[in-house]
Amino acid sequence: MSDIQKAIQSLKNSIPQEVALIAVSKTKPIEDLKDAYQGGQRIFGENRVAEMIEKSEKLPSDIEWHFIGHLQRKKVKSLLPHASLIHAVDSLKLLEEINKRAEQIEKVQPVLIQVHIAEESAKYGFSPDELESVFEKIQGNYEAVQIKGLMGMATFTDDKAKIRAEFKVLKNAFDLIKDKFYAEDDGFSEISMGMSGDYEIAIKEGSTMVRIGSSIFGKRN
Numbered sequence: 001m002s003d004i005q006k007a008i009q010s011l012k013n014s015i016p017q018e019v020a021l022i023a024v025s026k027t028k029p030i031e032d033l034k035d036a037y038q039g040g041q042r043i044f045g046e047n048r049v050a051e052m053i054e055k056s057e058k059l060p061s062d063i064e065w066h067f068i069g070h071l072q073r074k075k076v077k078s079l080l081p082h083a084s085l086i087h088a089v090d091s092l093k094l095l096e097e098i099n100k101r102a103e104q105i106e107k108v109q110p111v112l113i114q115v116h117i118a119e120e121s122a123k124y125g126f127s128p129d130e131l132e133s134v135f136e137k138i139q140g141n142y143e144a145v146q147i148k149g150l151m152g153m154a155t156f157t158d159d160k161a162k163i164r165a166e167f168k169v170l171k172n173a174f175d176l177i178k179d180k181f182y183a184e185d186d187g188f189s190e191i192s193m194g195m196s197g198d199y200e201i202a203i204k205e206g207s208t209m210v211r212i213g214s215s216i217f218g219k220r221n
């Protein structure tokens with residue numbers, strides 16, 4: 001077994017079966033992805049549109065490609081045919097563009113809504129406070145989009161209590177939105193939170209999808 005395959009195996013042994021492991025392969029060469037694929041990995045995460053398309057065209061078609069980065073509206077059209085899930089919808093304008101382009105290719109595009117839970121002000125996403133009013137606006141619109149849940153990133157820090165508190169904010173926001181808008185809808189079920197440094201905390205706090213890069217593929221340049 002290669003180092004990449006060993007890393008995937010040990011992650012799979014340590015995370016609950018119902019939590020999806022997204023192998024974040026951004027910047028990594030196609031050989032590394034093939035290696036992971038041969039080790040059984042079928043979900044990959046990328047944050048550049050051109051890079052994701054290129055990789056998806058070179059690798060087997062049973063891979064689920066998750067777009068995890070900030071998405072520009074002008075790139076939605078080319079991304080859509082390739083994306084199984086778009087993790088980081090951070091504006092209604094972006095949601096509208098995804099809806100429009102999905103309609104054009106007769107696709108219903110699964111997405112997550114990004115919530116800003118970290119301290120850093122540069123991070124993208126809706127604030128937890130505005131989330132309810134955002135979902136009020138979403139209801140009944142955007143027929144070509146399926147909202148599967150929420151996504152967030154904790155502050156980059158060693159302070160575990162802080163990370164835990166931020167993930168709790170996301171989980172509480174999910175529960176509130178679920179109760180209020182999707183109580184009858186099993187499709188609203190995902191909380192994408194947790195990366196290499198904090199996935200164990202994220203899982204304890206209710207994550208259903210962890211996005212792990214460097215612990216699988218090694219450090220990025």
Ligand SMILES: *Cc1c(COP(=O)(O)O)cnc(C)c1O
Pocket residue numbers: 024026047068069153194195196197211212213214215
């Ligand atoms: C790069 C990235 C990850 C993976 O980060 P690691 O620390 O390498 O596990 C997860 N989520 C997002 C949104 C990313 O951009």
